[in-house]
Amino acid sequence: MKISLNWLKDYVRLDAPVEEICRAITFLGFEVEQVIRTGAPQLAHVVVGEVLVRDKHPNADKLSVCQVDIGPAGGVKTIVCGAQNYKVGDRVPVALPGAVLPGDFVIKQSKIRGQLSDGMLCSAKELGVAEDAAGLLILPGRPELGQPINAVLPPGDVVFDIEITPNRPDCLSHLGIARELAAWFRLELVYPQEKFNGDTGTQVRKDLLGEVVVEAPEDCPLYTAHVIAGVKIGPSPAWIQERLNAVGLRPINNIVDVGNYVMLEYGQPMHAFDARKIGGGRIVVRRAEDGEKITTLDGKERVLNSSMLVIADAAKPLVIAGIMGGADSGVGDDTTDLVLEVAHFKRQSVRRTSKRLGLGSDSSYRYERGVDPHTALEAAYRAIDLILETAGGQVVGPACKVGGDVPWQREIVVTHSFICEKLGFEIPEAVMEASFRALELTISREEPTESRGTAWTVAIPSWRDDLDRPIDLVEEVLRLHGTEKIPAATVTVSGLVGDDDPAVRFNRRVTDYLVGHDFHECVNYTLRPAKELAGWVSQTAAAELALANPFVEDQSHLRPTLIMGLLDTLKLNQSRGVAVSRLCETGRVFIESNGQNLECAAVGFVVGEDASRQWRKREPMDFYAVKHHVAALAAAAGIDLTRQPIVPVTGSYFGWQEGHSAAAGEMAHGWGARFGLLNLAMVKALGIVGKVYAGIFLILPEKIPAGSGRKRYTDFSLQPAAWRDLALVVDATVTAEEVRKNLAKIAREAVGNAFAVEAVGIFDVYQGQGLPEGKKSLAFNLVFRAGQRTLTDEEVNPVFQEIQDRLAGVTGYTIRK
Amino acid sequence: MQDTLNAMVAKASAELALIGARPGFEAAKARYVGPNGELTAVMKQMGSVPKEQRPAAGRLINEAKAALQQLLDAALGRIEAAELQAQLGPAIDPTLPSPDAGPGTFHPLTLVREEMCHILRKVGFTVADGPEVETEFYCFDALCTPADHPARDAQDTFYLPESARFANVSKKTPGEKYLLRTHTSSVQIRTMLKGAPPIRIVSPGRVYRRDTTDATHSANFHQLECLYVDKGVTVRDLKALLDYIFESLLGKDTKTRFRPHYFGYTEPSFEVDLSARHLPKVNKEWIEIGGCGMVDPAVFSAVGYDPEVWSGYAFGMGLERLAMLLYGVDDIRYFYQNDLRFLKQFA
Structure with missing residues (x-):
């Protein structure tokens, strides 16, 4: 809200410098977004002068030496000037020694290039009147010589653009801010003295206003209407226009301007009707009918419904209550008789309607935040005073007032020590009491307590609806004490036993791992476009992840994977010619599972083909390297991927290349992993160059273990092992792990309890020449070991033979000789 | 006997100096100290040496054996060093950049x-x-x-x-x-x-x-x-x-x-x-x-x-x-x- 300093000075004698006032506003709790200075500041020793002579400076090409007449009292001065835009005979501002121009620029008699100068001829910028610095300010209209410059320049003002916090609707007014500043500077606040006292005299004009009916008192607890007959519409006086202009409002006519003026003064919105346009002489405050229409002042037709409050005449709505008047019922140039409405509308009602219609105004802004119903009549009387003053006319009956009968009463009891305990430092009782008084918080009772200092009963004024509890008074005391004066202290820490959340630690571990493996950590947006999800999840799942109210089309869905964002990053870097390969990200992803959504902690990475040319080639990324990384990520969540079934992806998985990628977990136990080559066609369609390998690991945050649990040592044999190698020819489609598991099982059965099959590992995979079509050879290394003795060939050979015999009986397996 | 042994050690010294690889070394080692080696043959003659001369002969044999072992050890050390050297490629240029991507970065x-x-x-x-x-x-x-x-x-x-x-x-x-x-x-x-x-x-x-x-x-x-x-x-x-x-x-x-x-x-x-x-x-x-x-x-x-x-x-x-x-x-x-x-x- 824009607040004019000149205006504030009507209520409080603010002599402090503007910087001090800014600081006060700031530390009272309102942010000063901008300070706008209009006109000239008060300048002493700056007068009107006339250039009599302009000679070139003997020692400087660009300077002139002027003889300047500053009137009978000052005489003629010699002044050196660098400007070029003036001529002899021009009248200009002259700053004499002793003047202080904006920016603390002190004017002194001085020598400029050897030439004595008795002051300075000024530009508009130097006077702080305008930004323009192109030469001297040439004063029009030949003002009298020697006059103080402020008598010639338009009066200046300072306008503060202040952000008013939503808890302080009382400060959406000049009186509100003046009250705060008066409290801060401990100055007296002078309220406007209304002359009108509610006495409408003997004349009653029922023809202008018959009656006021409030049909919706729940939305309109107070409605007042006053009739003013015989007004003359015209421009409002200069002082009102100046003030409205200063705070950014366009003057319209005396009646509208007075309405705005009093709203900006008291914070109370009001509305003036042309009495002739109130059909049937009847004002009805009611809910609109569904589909009822009104054309508002801005020329737009609005369709109303029954949740909206209107001020209507006998036939039609005239005003959308508290928001905006109709185009037809307002005051026009030919208006002679007025009905002035000053009412209180419930904030919820105004807010609801304003939101539904997408229509706001200075009036609705104030009603939505809260207008003090107990100042309504005062504001009405003030407006009537100003209307009579600027538009003439006289107040006639009837004066209507409906509702507003609930008196305001609120008291808070607070003790001195309560406030000190909350603050953590002492403020003397007398200072607190002074703060209360300064804010017009009346102390209605004062009682000493045994150990908690004085207990004050503080009466809260009606405009401070935000003060309701003792803690609220702590803030008031602190505000006036000054938050800058909170004494310094050291942090005192009592030991609290705790550890970081398991999900946080998981996140840290996997990021450390990936960054340690040369990945660059990325951060991408959570919200993704619908068409992109189609490439990754089923239509049903995508529907579940849609936002109800996306802001932009390409951020409409929750991300089901981190890979999409990482591909964006790959693409961005590639397109900018930045060599890029390993990228990773951690963060939340959202997946649909059995008709419900799950929020998962996730870690993902991609490895693109590095386009950078190197003097030595490295092995390209492959599936098994990716698998290794995913296993490490799973391990960070306490999951041993080597013990988990891993299945190749088939066409039903999105985004991944069939035959070159795999999945594990599948959320059956709250986690899942996918890894391998990304779908070549998808990657190509995205415009990414080269193949991309990727991996992602998801886990429900609540499934991440807090610790890995203490392991127990298992005894191991110190005896040497015996090795045997064996190759099996199997169908190419059979997975190696299936064969390995079968072989291990058979080996264990053949060995029995004689000794241990310590490991069955794959050391070679072969397919091609020498093998039948559709077959592959898997070579295994079997490791046997006994606990207490060295195994001999005599023991191992028969067992190894037994294994081969058993394998011969397995369909589909052939031992390769 | 002493002459035989001296000649053997001298021959071994000359021979081993020329051997640069392991197979040659193994063959030479067998030739001298293997079961059918020359030193073994001399040792087998001990039975025919008169009892009173045996200590002296034994000392000579031990001396020769130690000398041979020293020669063999030296040759083996040389061969092993050469073998290790052979595992190395040409010397590196420490100013060439690592072709590996990295390091990774935290956001x-x-x-x-x-x-x-x-x-x-x-x-x-x-x-x-x-x-x-x-x-x-x-x-x-x-x-x-x-x-x-x-x-x-x-x-x-x-x-x-x-x-x-x-x-x-x-x-x-x-x-x-x-x-x-x-x-x-x-x-x-x-x-x-x-x-x-x-x-x-x-x-x-x-x-x-x-x-x-x-x-x-x-x-x-x-x-x-x-x-x-x-x-x-x-x-x-x-x-x-x-x-x-x-x-x-x-x-x-x-x-x-x-x-x-x-x-x-x-x-x-x-x-x-x-x-x-x-x-x-x-x-x-x-x-x-x-x-x-x-x-x-x-x-x-x-x-x-x-x-x-x-x-x-x-x-x-x-x-x-x-x-x-x-x-x-x-x-x-x-x-x-x-x-x-x-x-x-x-x-």
């Missing part, structure tokens, strides 16, 4: 978050976590946001459709709508409901606002909030924490100041300014860095803590904003584009 937001968490860890704050999909209760109701408050508006907050169900995000009441959390204060509520005071947590995380993306706004961004609940917590304690945080982050000369402000869930509330002298690209004396205040008694009531007994403070700030200030980044979108030329600057 600047991670670096700033971890630094903050580390600073707070030292004064007893542990990191708490919570869902990004939230419900109206945890995000608004429990934080005393009135039902018609603009922050709850569909204009400012992302909502999920009423039909949406999240199996692992609990609702307080069945009728609540799911939304994307607008602040990490919801984590504070969940933490307070789950545990008992005293509590001292920091909750960094991603939050969402329905906002136009530009140089300073982003549809999602990150916050970091601290909550401390205990008996007798004061405004002065809060100020001490903020002073501590920013002195740790930016050095002892750093000052903070409070300006009174309004937040629905703290009373009194303050905005926190930071003396900006240390910061790149800032030409103001003070710069706003976050908001804080004393936990409103109504919030304690909402989570079932007795406001007569418990008090506390909360502080929150934007991580992007902090990172922008610390690093002198002037466009928030850089954090989300992940241009490697950007990411590599903060490692």
Whole structure:
């Protein structure tokens, strides 16, 4: 809200410098977004002068030496000037020694290039009147010589653009801010003295206003209407226009301007009707009918419904209550008789309607935040005073007032020590009491307590609806004490036993791992476009992840994977010619599972083909390297991927290349992993160059273990092992792990309890020449070991033979000789 | 015999000197000291040496044996050294760059978050976590946001459709709508409901606002909030924490100041300014860095803590904003584009 300093000075004698006032506003709790200075500041020793002579400076090409007449009292001065835009005979501002121009620029008699100068001829910028610095300010209209410059320049003002916090609707007014500043500077606040006292005299004009009916008192607890007959519409006086202009409002006519003026003064919105346009002489405050229409002042037709409050005449709505008047019922140039409405509308009602219609105004802004119903009549009387003053006319009956009968009463009891305990430092009782008084918080009772200092009963004024509890008074005391004066202290820490959340630690571990493996950590947006999800999840799942109210089309869905964002990053870097390969990200992803959504902690990475040319080639990324990384990520969540079934992806998985990628977990136990080559066609369609390998690991945050649990040592044999190698020819489609598991099982059965099959590992995979079509050879290394003795060939050979015999009986397996 | 042995050692010495590889060495070794070797043959003659001469002969044989062994060891050492040498390629040029990618880099937001968490860890704050999909209760109701408050508006907050169900995000009441959390204060509520005071947590995380993306706004961004609940917590304690945080982050000369402000869930509330002298690209004396205040008694009531007994403070700030200030980044979108030329600057 824009607040004019000149205006504030009507209520409080603010002599402090503007910087001090800014600081006060700031530390009272309102942010000063901008300070706008209009006109000239008060300048002493700056007068009107006339250039009599302009000679070139003997020692400087660009300077002139002027003889300047500053009137009978000052005489003629010699002044050196660098400007070029003036001529002899021009009248200009002259700053004499002793003047202080904006920016603390002190004017002194001085020598400029050897030439004595008795002051300075000024530009508009130097006077702080305008930004323009192109030469001297040439004063029009030949003002009298020697006059103080402020008598010639338009009066200046300072306008503060202040952000008013939503808890302080009382400060959406000049009186509100003046009250705060008066409290801060401990100055007296002078309220406007209304002359009108509610006495409408003997004349009653029922023809202008018959009656006021409030049909919706729940939305309109107070409605007042006053009739003013015989007004003359015209421009409002200069002082009102100046003030409205200063705070950014366009003057319209005396009646509208007075309405705005009093709203900006008291914070109370009001509305003036042309009495002739109130059909049937009847004002009805009611809910609109569904589909009822009104054309508002801005020329737009609005369709109303029954949740909206209107001020209507006998036939039609005239005003959308508290928001905006109709185009037809307002005051026009030919208006002679007025009905002035000053009412209180419930904030919820105004807010609801304003939101539904997408229509706001200075009036609705104030009603939505809260207008003090107990100042309504005062504001009405003030407006009537100003209307009579600027538009003439006289107040006639009837004066209507409906509702507003609930008196305001609120008291808070607070003790001195309560406030000190909350603050953590002492403020003397007398200072607190002074703060209360300064804010017009009346102390209605004062009682000493045994150990908690004085207990004050503080009466809260009606405009401070935000003060309701003792803690609220702590803030008031602190505000006036000054938050800058909170004494310094050291942090005192009592030991609290705790550890970081398991999900946080998981996140840290996997990021450390990936960054340690040369990945660059990325951060991408959570919200993704619908068409992109189609490439990754089923239509049903995508529907579940849609936002109800996306802001932009390409951020409409929750991300089901981190890979999409990482591909964006790959693409961005590639397109900018930045060599890029390993990228990773951690963060939340959202997946649909059995008709419900799950929020998962996730870690993902991609490895693109590095386009950078190197003097030595490295092995390209492959599936098994990716698998290794995913296993490490799973391990960070306490999951041993080597013990988990891993299945190749088939066409039903999105985004991944069939035959070159795999999945594990599948959320059956709250986690899942996918890894391998990304779908070549998808990657190509995205415009990414080269193949991309990727991996992602998801886990429900609540499934991440807090610790890995203490392991127990298992005894191991110190005896040497015996090795045997064996190759099996199997169908190419059979997975190696299936064969390995079968072989291990058979080996264990053949060995029995004689000794241990310590490991069955794959050391070679072969397919091609020498093998039948559709077959592959898997070579295994079997490791046997006994606990207490060295195994001999005599023991191992028969067992190894037994294994081969058993394998011969397995369909589909052939031992390769 | 002595002559035979001397000749043998001399021959071996000459022969072994010429052997450069292992097979030749093994053959030579067999020739001299193997079961059919020359020295073995001499030793076999011992039986025919008269008994009184045997000690002398034995000594000669031992001397020869030792000499041979020395020659063999020397030859083997030479061969092994040559073998190792052969494993090496040509000498490296240490100035050539490694062809391996790297090193990896942490995202600047991670670096700033971890630094903050580390600073707070030292004064007893542990990191708490919570869902990004939230419900109206945890995000608004429990934080005393009135039902018609603009922050709850569909204009400012992302909502999920009423039909949406999240199996692992609990609702307080069945009728609540799911939304994307607008602040990490919801984590504070969940933490307070789950545990008992005293509590001292920091909750960094991603939050969402329905906002136009530009140089300073982003549809999602990150916050970091601290909550401390205990008996007798004061405004002065809060100020001490903020002073501590920013002195740790930016050095002892750093000052903070409070300006009174309004937040629905703290009373009194303050905005926190930071003396900006240390910061790149800032030409103001003070710069706003976050908001804080004393936990409103109504919030304690909402989570079932007795406001007569418990008090506390909360502080929150934007991580992007902090990172922008610390690093002198002037466009928030850089954090989300992940241009490697950007990411590599903060490692």
